[in-house]
Amino acid sequence: MIFQQLINGLMLGANYSLVAIGYTLIFGVLGLLHFAHGEVLMAGAFMGFYIILWTDLPLYITLPLTMIATGALGIIIDLLAIRPLRKDFHLAPLLSTIGVTIILQNLAVKLFGGYGTRFPDAIKDYHFKIGSLFISSINILTLGISIFLMIALYFFISKTKIGKAMRAVSESHLTAGLLGVNVDWIVLLTFGIASALAGASGVMIGLAFHAISPFIGLTFALKGLVVMLLGGLGNVLGAMIGGLILGMAEVLAIVVLPTEINLQDIFSFGIMILILIFRPTGLFGTRITQG
Amino acid sequence: MIKMLSVKGVSSGYGKLLAIHDVDINVKKGEVVVLIGANGAGKSTLLRTISGVLRPSKGQIIFQGRKINGYKPHSIVKMGVVQIQEGRGILARMTVKENLEMGAYLRSDKGAIEKDLVQTFEKFPHLKDRLSQNAGTLSGGEQQMLAIGRSLMARPQLLLMDEPSLGLAPVIVEFILETIHDLREKDEYTILLVEQNANQALDVADRGYVLETGRIVIEGKSQELRDNEKVQRAYLGKTIRSREN
Numbered sequence: 001m002i003f004q005q006l007i008n009g010l011m012l013g014a015n016y017s018l019v020a021i022g023y024t025l026i027f028g029v030l031g032l033l034h035f036a037h038g039e040v041l042m043a044g045a046f047m048g049f050y051i052i053l054w055t056d057l058p059l060y061i062t063l064p065l066t067m068i069a070t071g072a073l074g075i076i077i078d079l080l081a082i083r084p085l086r087k088d089f090h091l092a093p094l095l096s097t098i099g100v101t102i103i104l105q106n107l108a109v110k111l112f113g114g115y116g117t118r119f120p121d122a123i124k125d126y127h128f129k130i131g132s133l134f135i136s137s138i139n140i141l142t143l144g145i146s147i148f149l150m151i152a153l154y155f156f157i158s159k160t161k162i163g164k165a166m167r168a169v170s171e172s173h174l175t176a177g178l179l180g181v182n183v184d185w186i187v188l189l190t191f192g193i194a195s196a197l198a199g200a201s202g203v204m205i206g207l208a209f210h211a212i213s214p215f216i217g218l219t220f221a222l223k224g225l226v227v228m229l230l231g232g233l234g235n236v237l238g239a240m241i242g243g244l245i246l247g248m249a250e251v252l253a254i255v256v257l258p259t260e261i262n263l264q265d266i267f268s269f270g271i272m273i274l275i276l277i278f279r280p281t282g283l284f285g286t287r288i289t290q291g
Numbered sequence: 292m293i294k295m296l297s298v299k300g301v302s303s304g305y306g307k308l309l310a311i312h313d314v315d316i317n318v319k320k321g322e323v324v325v326l327i328g329a330n331g332a333g334k335s336t337l338l339r340t341i342s343g344v345l346r347p348s349k350g351q352i353i354f355q356g357r358k359i360n361g362y363k364p365h366s367i368v369k370m371g372v373v374q375i376q377e378g379r380g381i382l383a384r385m386t387v388k389e390n391l392e393m394g395a396y397l398r399s400d401k402g403a404i405e406k407d408l409v410q411t412f413e414k415f416p417h418l419k420d421r422l423s424q425n426a427g428t429l430s431g432g433e434q435q436m437l438a439i440g441r442s443l444m445a446r447p448q449l450l451l452m453d454e455p456s457l458g459l460a461p462v463i464v465e466f467i468l469e470t471i472h473d474l475r476e477k478d479e480y481t482i483l484l485v486e487q488n489a490n491q492a493l494d495v496a497d498r499g500y501v502l503e504t505g506r507i508v509i510e511g512k513s514q515e516l517r518d519n520e521k522v523q524r525a526y527l528g529k530t531i532r533s534r535e536n
Contacts, residue, residue: 161396168382168393175380177364178342178373179396180445 004133005251011208013247014146018201020231020239021153022194028170028234029084029190032093036100037198038221043104044070044199045119045212048111052120059122059207063145066203067196074195075188083184101217103244108214116213119206142204149200150240153193157236166190168260170234174240181260226272232282241282293320295481296341296372296449301350301360303340304505309348310336310354311505318449323475323482325492326479327516327526328502334485335377337502338451342374343367354449369397371448375455377485379438383427387418390426390437394444404444411440432463438469443480450474450482451512456491471495489526493517501526 019041026034048066051057057065081100085092126137157163169186170177177183205220206212227246231238246268253267275282296318304310311333318324326334339345341352343364352360359367364374382390391411395404412419415436421429426437435455442450455471472495474480484511486492493499493513501509501522509519516522 161392164385164389164393165396167385167389171382171384172380174344174364175376175382177344177442178368178376178380179393180365180368181393182363182365 002252002255004135005255006248007135007139009248009251010244011143011146012251013244013245014143014150014203015201015208015209015220015243016223016227017150017240018146018197018245020227020243021150021227022198023224023234024234024236024239025166025190025194027228028236029187030082030093031090032082032097033225034077034194035094035097035221036081036104036272037194037224038219039104039108040070040074040077040195040217040219041202041205041220042108042212042214042217043073044202045206045216046108046214047199047204048122048203048206049117049119049212052122062122063200063203066199070199070202071192071196074191074198077195078188078191083187105214105217112214116211119157119210120213121210122207138207142208145200145204147276149197153197154236154240162186162189176212177275183195221253223268224272226268229272229275230283232284235282235284238282245283294318295320295322295355296483297353298337298341299351299353301337301340301347301352303336303345303347303350305336305345309505311340311443313350313461313504314353314502314505314507316507316510318481318483320481321475321479322498323471323484323496325484325486325489325499325513326498326502326521327486327492327499329525330487331504332502333480334502335453336505338374338453338483338485341367342372344374349394350399359453365397367378368445371446371447372451373442373445374451375438375442375453377453377457379431379434381426381429381434381437383425385426387426387429388422388436390441391418391444394441407444407446411443414473415440432459432466435459435467436470439467440529448481450480452482452484454485454487456486456488466487468492468495486521489522490528493527 019037022037023034026032044066047069048062051062051065077100082093085096095115123138123141128135128137131251157166163187165176168179168181169183173183205216223246227242228239230246231242249271250264250268252265257263294317298314298316301314302309302312314337326337328334329466336345340347343362343366347360350357354370356370359370382393391408395407398404418437418440421433426434429437455467459467468491471482471484475482484492484496493516496513498512499510499516500507501516509516510523
């Protein structure tokens with residue numbers, strides 16, 4: 001029972017991680033909390049939905065297509081809503097991303113209706129029985145895809161030239177520019193990558209929970225925020241591990257705690273408050289000493 | 292000698308606040324030129340305007356016959372003008388090796404980059420022992436060596452150095468200035484140097500300009516500047532007693 005819940009928790013947590021990585025990447029390069037990030041995930045869920053519904057393409061094509069589409073959405077958000085304001089008063093872009101949230105959510109309600117939609121089964125769900133455990137193949141698959149995406153991203157930012165340029169931009173726009181890095185281009189790319197990961201997560205959440213609505217963005221946006229704080233602002237590895245920890249902790253809380261009320265969220269946000277009080281740099285954060 | 296950089300009638304600053312007015316300077320190939328001036332005289336503003344961080348509100352900057360004002364910093368780096376920031380601009384959360392690799396960001400000639408890395412370690416053996424360490428953990432002197440090493444990885448044609456001796460112990464200042472001297476003598480780099488430490492800067496420079504409240508007030512060969520009474524009094528810490536005797 002516990003083991004089965006742990007798999008569910010890992011699957012949920014891996015999706016939190018994907019959202020949190022996006023937050024943390026964007027926070028890294030712009031110092032900006034991108035409030036509309038959850039809505040990008042929601043958009044990804046609906047894009048995946050319609051790609052499957054209209055074209056009947058297999059998941060291994062649907063998923064990359066959705067990632068490209070949400071990546072483009074993220075780039076458009078940066079170009080239209082954030083870049084024109086970036087040089088002004090620094091809260092302006094933040095407010096602008098809240099505006100984008102409102103626009104995307106209402107657009108989704110207008111287009112898809114303000115109720116839950118059943119997500120089509122893009123793949124057949126098998127249930128393995130190992131001993132007394134039931135394990136869903138969808139959970140295993142989404143967990144596998146999430147972890148693959150995270151490892152790929154980690155490799156990208158730690159080993160490749162462009163990944164290093166992203167880290168340089170996240171330390172200092174001025175220094176990166178003076179080293180020859182096209183800072184605006186790297187910021188766009190970061191929005192693209194962060195949004196593609198959110199889009200992938202949207203599709204996988206649709207697959208795993210079988211239902212999507214225009215309002216799923218907010219839940220994952222908030223959980224992503226908790227995970228980003230847990231892992232330390234701008235810390236990609238922290239966001240990966242933090243998401244898995246939060247997912248498992250939530251599922252275990254459901255098992256262990258009484259279930260009459262929704263204790264799961266109280267538990268998550270309780271963790272966030274404790275982190276902010278006792279370890280504001282996050283579980284894996286370190287103080288940065290300026291050289 | 293070939294004129295490499297000429298700044299013509301440049302005014303620049305932050306927003307509407309101009310920090311330099313109608314500045315004219317020239318740097319010829321192979322020269323070390325120093326900008327001397329007090330705090331706030333506009334030396335760093337001039338360097339930042341050349342490297343594209345700031346846009347001049349007036350005037351032209353010509354590098355190798357090409358107008359470069361109006362380009363962004365990364366494009367100017369690509370043309371061969373590399374600035375070492377004031378305060379060194381080390382990427383503290385990246386390793387020493389990654390910092391050096393970032394210096395060669397715009398190059399794709401892997402073999403030559405490897406060779407340049409080896410040369411950098413010959414110049415700064417300290418760095419070799421610290422390759423996988425985060426650059427933020429280095430001492431101030433080591434960070435300055437890293438900043439210089441990193442800028443050389445770009446194979447710059449013109450090197451802009453903003454106060455390389457700032458905040459360093461005297462023995463390290465001496466090492467840094469020796470390095471600048473070697474860069475010019477052995478490797479034939481062209482350097483535009485900003486220094487508050489006028490005495491030592493004039494030792495390594497061919498020529499210099501004195502900036503006061505955003506304007507060039509004196510210019511000349513290093514020896515001429517040394518002999519200039521005003522420079523002696525204001526920047527070299529000499530009193531004019533010798534004259535009274």
